[in-house]
Each structure stands twice: as structure tokens, then as C-alpha cells.
Amino acid sequence: MKTQGLPLPNDERAGPGGPEPEQELVETVIEPRRGWAPLNLRELRGHRDLLYFLVLRNLKVRYKQTVLGAGWAVIQPVMIMVVFTLVFGRLARLSSDGSPYALFSFAALVPWVYFSNALTQASNSIVQNERLVTKVYFPRILVPLAAVVAGLVDLAIAFVVLLGLTVAFGVLPRLDLLIVPPLVLLVVVSALGAGTCLAALNVYHRDVRYAVAFLIQFWLFISPVAYSSSIVPDAWRPLYALNPMVGVIDGFRWALLDDAPSPFLNLAISAASATTVLLIGLYYFRRVEDAFADVV
Amino acid sequence: MSGGDVAVRVDGLSKRFRLGEGVLRGNLGETLSRAFARPLRRSTANAERRRGEYFWALSDATFEVRQGEVLGIVGANGAGKSTLLKILARITRPTAGTARVRGRVGALLEVGTGFHPELSGRDNVFLNGVVLGMKRHEISRKFDDIVEFAGVERFLDTPVKRYSSGMAVRLGFAVAAHLEPEVLIVDEVLAVGDAEFQRKCLGKMDDVARAGRTIIFVSHNMNAVQRLCPRSLEIKHGQITADGPTREVVQGYLAQSASGNAAERLLEVAHLPRSDTGQIRVLAVMCVAQADELALQPYPDGPLEISLLLESDAPRSIGSVSVVLRDQLGTTLVNADSIQLGESVRVVQGRTLVRVRIRALHLTPGMYVLGWSIADPLGTVYDFVERAVHVEVMDAPSAGLGVRPSGDGAVTCNFAITTEPAS
Numbered sequence: 001m002k003t004q005g006l007p008l009p010n011d012e013r014a015g016p017g018g019p020e021p022e023q024e025l026v027e028t029v030i031e032p033r034r035g036w037a038p039l040n041l042r043e044l045r046g047h048r049d050l051l052y053f054l055v056l057r058n059l060k061v062r063y064k065q066t067v068l069g070a071g072w073a074v075i076q077p078v079m080i081m082v083v084f085t086l087v088f089g090r091l092a093r094l095s096s097d098g099s100p101y102a103l104f105s106f107a108a109l110v111p112w113v114y115f116s117n118a119l120t121q122a123s124n125s126i127v128q129n130e131r132l133v134t135k136v137y138f139p140r141i142l143v144p145l146a147a148v149v150a151g152l153v154d155l156a157i158a159f160v161v162l163l164g165l166t167v168a169f170g171v172l173p174r175l176d177l178l179i180v181p182p183l184v185l186l187v188v189v190s191a192l193g194a195g196t197c198l199a200a201l202n203v204y205h206r207d208v209r210y211a212v213a214f215l216i217q218f219w220l221f222i223s224p225v226a227y228s229s230s231i232v233p234d235a236w237r238p239l240y241a242l243n244p245m246v247g248v249i250d251g252f253r254w255a256l257l258d259d260a261p262s263p264f265l266n267l268a269i270s271a272a273s274a275t276t277v278l279l280i281g282l283y284y285f286r287r288v289e290d291a292f293a294d295v296v
Numbered sequence: 297m298s299g300g301d302v303a304v305r306v307d308g309l310s311k312r313f314r315l316g317e318g319v320l321r322g323n324l325g326e327t328l329s330r331a332f333a334r335p336l337r338r339s340t341a342n343a344e345r346r347r348g349e350y351f352w353a354l355s356d357a358t359f360e361v362r363q364g365e366v367l368g369i370v371g372a373n374g375a376g377k378s379t380l381l382k383i384l385a386r387i388t389r390p391t392a393g394t395a396r397v398r399g400r401v402g403a404l405l406e407v408g409t410g411f412h413p414e415l416s417g418r419d420n421v422f423l424n425g426v427v428l429g430m431k432r433h434e435i436s437r438k439f440d441d442i443v444e445f446a447g448v449e450r451f452l453d454t455p456v457k458r459y460s461s462g463m464a465v466r467l468g469f470a471v472a473a474h475l476e477p478e479v480l481i482v483d484e485v486l487a488v489g490d491a492e493f494q495r496k497c498l499g500k501m502d503d504v505a506r507a508g509r510t511i512i513f514v515s516h517n518m519n520a521v522q523r524l525c526p527r528s529l530e531i532k533h534g535q536i537t538a539d540g541p542t543r544e545v546v547q548g549y550l551a552q553s554a555s556g557n558a559a560e561r562l563l564e565v566a567h568l569p570r571s572d573t574g575q576i577r578v579l580a581v582m583c584v585a586q587a588d589e590l591a592l593q594p595y596p597d598g599p600l601e602i603s604l605l606l607e608s609d610a611p612r613s614i615g616s617v618s619v620v621l622r623d624q625l626g627t628t629l630v631n632a633d634s635i636q637l638g639e640s641v642r643v644v645q646g647r648t649l650v651r652v653r654i655r656a657l658h659l660t661p662g663m664y665v666l667g668w669s670i671a672d673p674l675g676t677v678y679d680f681v682e683r684a685v686h687v688e689v690m691d692a693p694s695a696g697l698g699v700r701p702s703g704d705g706a707v708t709c710n711f712a713i714t715t716e717p718a719s
Contacts, residue, residue, distance in 0.1 A: 025399040025478060033389050049432040053423050057412055064414045135409040136427055137386035137401075290389040293382065294313065 033290050039282055044139055054146035058121075059153055073154035074161050077109040084109075088226045097228050098259040103169045107256045108225040108249040110162045111187050114155040115245060116216045118188075121147035122195025123212045127202050130296045140289040141282070144199045148192045155184065166256050176255040183251040186267075186274055190244035193278035196285040203288070203296050224249050230261050241266040244274035303479055303510040304361040304384065308393035311354040311379050311534075353379040354534045356393070363398070363478075366511045368525030368542055370518070370549050376534040377514045381405065381483050384512065399478025399510075402428060406483075408468025413457035417448055417467055420456050424471045438474045446470035473500045479510045498523065518546050518690060519661050565684050576612065576643065576670050576678035580605040583666065583687055595690050596661065596708045600654045602632075604668060606679075607647050613640045615673040619652045621664045621687065629659060629706065635673065658707045659689045 063069040081102055088094045089101030096104035122144035126133060129143050159180075163173065202208035223245040224232075232240045240246055247270025250263030354376040361367050371377045382388045384395055385403030410427035411420050421442055425435035435442075443449055446467040448459070456464055482501065498520055505511055505524065515521050521528060521542060528545040530538035538545045565581055582603045585594040594600040602619050618633035632652050634641050641650060664687045670679040 028386070028397045028401065030383060030386060030390065030395040030397065031393070032391055049430075050426040052432070053426045057415060057419070057423055060419065061412060061414050131406075132410050132427060134387065135406045136403060136429075138427070138429075293388045 036283055037286050039141065039286065040139065044141070047138055047142060050138055051142050051146055051149070054142060055150045058146055058150035062150070070154070070157060073157040077106060077113045077158050078161070080109050080113070081106045084226050094227050095231065097230060097253070097257070097261065099171075099253075099257040100169050103165055103171070103257060104228075104253065105226060106162055106165055107252045108223075110155065110158045111183070111248050111252055112220070112223065112225050112245065113158065114151050115187050115191050115248075116220070117154070118148045118151040118191035119195050119198070119216060120212055121151065122191060123198035123202055124209060125195075126199045126292060127206070127209075127296060133296055134293045140292060141196065141285060144195045144285075145192065148188055148195060151191075152184070152188070162256065171256065171258055174255075179251055179255050183248050183255070186244060186251075186271055187248045189278050190248070190270075190274040193274060193276075193281040196281035197277075200285045200288050200292075203292050219243070219245070228253075228261075229266065237266065238269055241269035242273045244270040244277070246270055247274075301363045302360050303363040303365070303398050304512070305396045306357055306359050306380075306384075306393070307395070309354060309357040309380070309383060309390050309395055310352060310392040311376075311383060311388070312350050312352050312391040314349055314351070352534050354383070354390075354531075357531075357536050358393075359529060359536060359539060361479075361510055361512060363510055364505075364508045365527065366505045366513065366525045368521040368528035368545075369512065369514045369531060370516075370521060370528055370546060371531035375531045377531050378405075378483060379534075380531065381481050381512070381514055385481050397479055400429065400476075401479045401481065402472075402475040402477030403481040404428075404472045404475075404483065405481070407465050407472065411456055411464065411468060414455055416453045416455055417443075417459070418452045420467065421471055424468060425474075428472060428475050429477070430475060442467075442470045442474050445473060469497060469500075477509070479512070480504055481512050483514045484516065518549075518688070522546055522690075565681065574679075575610070575676075576606055576608045576614070578604050578668060578670065578679050578681070578684075579607050579647070581666070581668075581685060583685075594657050594659075594687065597656050597658060597710070600657045600687075602652045602654070602666065604650045604652070605647060606643055606650055606670070608643045608645060611643065611645050613642050614670060614678070615640050616669065616671045617641045617650055617652070618669050618671075620667045620669070620682075621657075621659070622667065622683070623662070623664060623706070626665075627706075629664070630654070630657070657689065658709070660705065660708055661689050663688050 063072065066072065068075065084105040085102045089096065089105070094101070125143045125147040126140065132138075132143070133140065166173070198208050198212060220226075222240075222243055225245075229237075229240065229246055229250055247263065247267040250261070250266045253260040254263045357376075357380060369377050369380065379388075381403070382405070383390050384397065385401060385405065387403070387405075408420075408424060410424050412423065415423065421439065422432070422435050425442075426432065443452060446463075446469070448463055448467055451459065451463065456467070459467070480501075501511060501513070501524055511524070513521065513525055525542050527540065528538075528542040529536050530545050530549050538548050565578055583594070584601045584603070585598055604617070604619070614634075616633055616635040618631055618635070620628055620632075621630040622628050632654055642648075643650075665683045666685050666687050667682045668679070668684065669677065669681075671677045
């Protein structure tokens, strides 16, 4: 006799759905973590439905009870572009490598706004999802990953506007646009790399939340958003390009504008640096994720 | 160590926490350097230095759960039950020891985990489902059942923030109830719902158990534990102090008596706020059921003896010593008043022990509140406390167990049923 069960009003539910006919059950071994571990890609694949719904949740929640909704995906970069064009283009007369300044800055703002939003969201993601983290197991990396992936929808919308703007300024789309998907991958890698580091740190030190806002302002100035990377002296170029956003933005301009300088040296450096940051981020995250539930 | 039929094998499992501010102490740099330095020199010096600041929430837990077994875990708050469950659910890592779990684990530590208030009921079913480990197609397949079980068909597209708390809980439980893990871990989820909801939970868990799945069930509800689990563990101060048939474990646990529960223990009540003269005062109270089976806890139609330790400033003859049991809503269910017996109660100067023996307590299982009044019929109230201590009436372990239908009355009655052919 298994249980001394009470007779239930809905007893018929007891019938079906026993354990599946003796298939080999997976054994999970729970033990103290020692040392460093790489990402468990197989496990991640098993949780892709969770990633999908976390992304969906982020998207649905983001613009709930807003009037403009996804319009914000466009308004944000457009407003910054207008201000930049007035201040840096008209007043300060910064060089835009021969392109109209509005187009020049918008081509940079599209990936930049994505990056800054994704980084902010990812950094706060674990703390914001405290309830999930303390009540159920899943690969924690899905939380910052979902934050970064959800932003891609805004990026896509803004990119369509960017294409429209280039056509309006008389620049016709070229085959160079094929470089955009790899550039998007690079900016995702950059946001995820920095985002995982900061998300994990944020669990321990809530200072990170405030630091991120400051960090992003700072990052804007060391990225060629308002100005062209060609004004950086050649000798400093390799160091400068360690900032992954340099490669990304140079790439976007090269793909979309006429007369933009070749981005490939910067791109190579940026890609290497972004990959390194991502690896560090993932390893650090894996290293500390077991303690999230105890600390957050 | 037996062969393949062990679903959960826990071996020397321990978990240590840092006390006080814990990990939050120290600066950013320290956190980083700790993380990166540890693999190089395995922090022995550090651990040695900080030993005093640690606290073992769970130490050296070892046990096995067979496939299809329903294991109860009892223990006071903070005893380490939840820590054990969190380790088994992989939410947190053990500090030492291992646990091996065969098959898919479903952990129900909260109803509606992952619910987002802004999202519709429909969205939340899917979100909650994948969070609990279901696949998308699995949820789609069971969606109609889940919604029907929760009874929220009309509100599927309403944001959950507009749900009543009862509806949200029902929806959360409905999702969890359709999880089909090999090992189900349940923590105190019964505490949140109303009686009807609790009954539904218990019923569903019973189904799961009968379907041959393994359940580990933590609860403060001794009725539920006894009903569902043939075997239980008791955890105390992070250690497993008992492992065996549930009735024995529960009796042992209750004998140590949870605080606020006046079973077989004089409970100090002198500090309770009063509105009275203070000439006579109840210092302590004790309830003893004196039943053979559940030694201490009263059960339906069983006896209950309530002892009041009185202190009086002078010898007196009190007209009315009355002991009152109320339900949680405050309705008076039992009033054993000496005035009904036509006797006055004599007390000496100093302390007197007064015993009120209720021969049969016609209350159904549940929590009740004990109060009393010590008064003179002429109008002097010496001592009056409306809500002093909790008294839990248990299901009688043998006869009552497993045959209690839904919809209990407030009181029990002694009845028989006969039939005769009628034309």
C-alpha cells in the first residue's frame, strides 16, 4: 500500500500518466562545485523553450501600458540623432567622413542604443528575476541571454528606419549590407559578455546597478558614435579598437554609407576582444551562479 | 545500497552559510579576486580564519527514497528542511556530500513561480510551465486541462495582476499539477490556499503518488503529512533526527512541541495583554489529550484536559472559571464554564492548578484558539484572555485516516446509518 489515500472527488485523474514505460532514467548527480566549468551547451539546448518564453515575456512586458509601445525602439535613437546633429554636426562641425551628419550618427546610434539597453537589462536581469532564481533550477545564463536577445526586436525595427533614412539621403543599399548579420552577432556577443559579468557582480554588490548607468555614458564617449573613428591617431587605433563597439559601428557605417573607411582592421581587433570578454563573462558567471540563490 | 529502485540517494549532504551580512561584506575587488583566486589556493586559510562566521543549515544528511515512495519531512522553521529541498531541486549547491536523483525532478517550492503580473493568464501558463521544466508542446497539449482545473476560462486574456489572489494561486497550482516529473519535491505550498484549495492540492498529490511517482513533501500540516506519507524524516538543527514510519516521527516531533502549541507543556502566558483586575491571574496553561495513539494532540471526539496555573492574591471562591475554544475566525465553539456545573472553584492564596477535563471534544481537525475567563458572577472579571494559545486537533491516526470526505462540518457528531427496503 503506497498511501492511505482519501477518496477523492476527482479520482479518475489518478489513472493515466504513470512513469513512462521503463525507459532509462537520467541520473542527476548533485555535488559541491569545484573549480571552473565551461558552459553546458547540451543543457542549454534542452532549455530553449524557456529561453523563448523568457524573451517573449521581456518583449511583452517592456511596452505594457505605454502609449507608444514599440515606437520607443525608434524614438530613442531618432531623438539622440536629432540632438547630435544639432550639437556635433551643426555647432561643433565634427567630421562625418563626407556623409550627411544625421545619417552618419544614426548608423552608429542603431547598434549603440541596442548595446546600451541590452547591457543595462542584462546587468539587472538576475536581480530582477530573483523569484525565479530562488525558486527553481535552470541554467542561470538564460536570464541575461533572454535580456540581450529580446532587445534584438528593437534593433530590427530601428534598422528598418535606418535603411529608410539612407535611401532618403540617396544612398542605395549595396551588397555590403551582408556584413550586418555578423555585426549584429558581434554586438550581441559584446553585450552578453559584459552583461554576464555585471549581472553576476550585481548579485553581490548592488552598486553595479548605478555603476552601469555611469559606465554606459563613459562607453559612449570612447565609441565612435558622435564622431568618426578616423580622428583617432593611427598609433592608438589598435588600442582604441579593443572597445568592441568601435568595430561594430565602423562596420555599420561601412555597410550603409558612401565614403566610409574600411572597418576590417578595427573589426578584427574588436571581434577578438569581444570574444575574450564573453569567455571571461561566461566562466565567471558559471563560477558564481550556484551561489545566486543564496545571495540574491 | 540496493539496486535500481532507489529514486533519490542522499549521502552526507551538508550546506554551510555565512552568518550575518555574509557574502555582502567586502568590496567589489574582493568579490572578484575571491572568485578568480580560489582555484589556485583552495581557500583553506580563508576558511580556517572565517570558521566562526559559518552556520551549517544542513549537516551530514543521509537517506534514500525508493521509487514511488512518498516521503514526508517535518521540522520546525529554520531546521533545514527548505535547504535540503533547495539542494535536491538544484537551486543551491551543497557544501559537501552528494545527492543522486533518477529521472526528471519537479520542484514546487512556490505556487506560480515566474508569474508576471502584467501578462495574461494564458501567457503565464506557458511561462510558468517552461519555468517548471515542461516543454512548449507539452503545455499546449495540456493547456485545456490546466485551464479547466484552475477554473479561469473567462479570464485567460486578463492580466494576472487583475486576478484575485485565490485565482492566481489556483492557476499556478493547476500548471504544477500537470507537471509529470519522476520525482516531485513539494515545499509547504499548502500553506497559501484556503481549505478547498488545500484539499485539491492533497488530492492531486495523492494521484501523483498512486501513479507511482516519488514525492518528497515538506509541511507543517501534520494531518497532510500523515495522510500522504507512510514514511517521514524529522530535521532538527540541520540534522536528521528521526527516520521511520510517519506516525512515530510525527509523535516524536510533536512531543517536543512547536512553540505556541500548548500540548503537554506548561506554556507561560503571564505576559499576555489583559483587561482585568489582576487579582487572579493565569500564569501558565497546558493541554493534554491523554489519548493512547496520538499521545498529546487532541483528536476528534477524543478527550482534552486543559490545566490552568492560577495565582491569586488572596483565598477566593470563584464563580466562573471558563475555558473557551474558538475557531480561527473567532467563533466560540466550546465554552467549558464552571458555572454550568453549578460549582464554584476554590483557590488558595498563591498558586492553584485548575484542571478542566473535556471528556469528548467534538471538533474536526484543524487549528483552534484557546482562551479563558476567570470571573465572579457579580461582575468582577479577574482574568480574561480571548486568544492565548493554539490548539491543533489532529486526524485520529487510524480510524479517521483516509476516510474523511470533503466538506467537514464545524463539529463532529456520533451517528449511524441503517437502510431498509422501502416499497
